[in-house]
């Protein structure tokens with residue numbers, strides 16, 4: 166981690182800001198990799214509206230780095246809608 170990132174991370178920790186978040190959008194996947202840590206069982210998924218609310222809350226909380234992951238995120242039909250929402254909220258708050 167470079168000095169700037171370390172300083173930002175340390176400052177976020179002192180302020181209680183969730184500096185970096187990984188959001189798993191789905192457990193579903195069309196692959197079966199031997200190294201996968203997901204069980205791919207149906208645990209349900211957050212709705213589009215729930216994810217948008219969460220993204221807004223993340224932006225308000227000061228999240229700087231957002232990783233969208235899964236599962237295979239492209240199995241969500243609303244993925245690009247979620248991505249656009251994430252960009253709108255998180256870039257607006259920066």
Ligand code: SF4
Nearest residue numbers: 194196197198201236
């Ligand atoms: S989620 Fe990723 S690692 Fe797991 S099976 Fe799918 S492609 Fe492989």
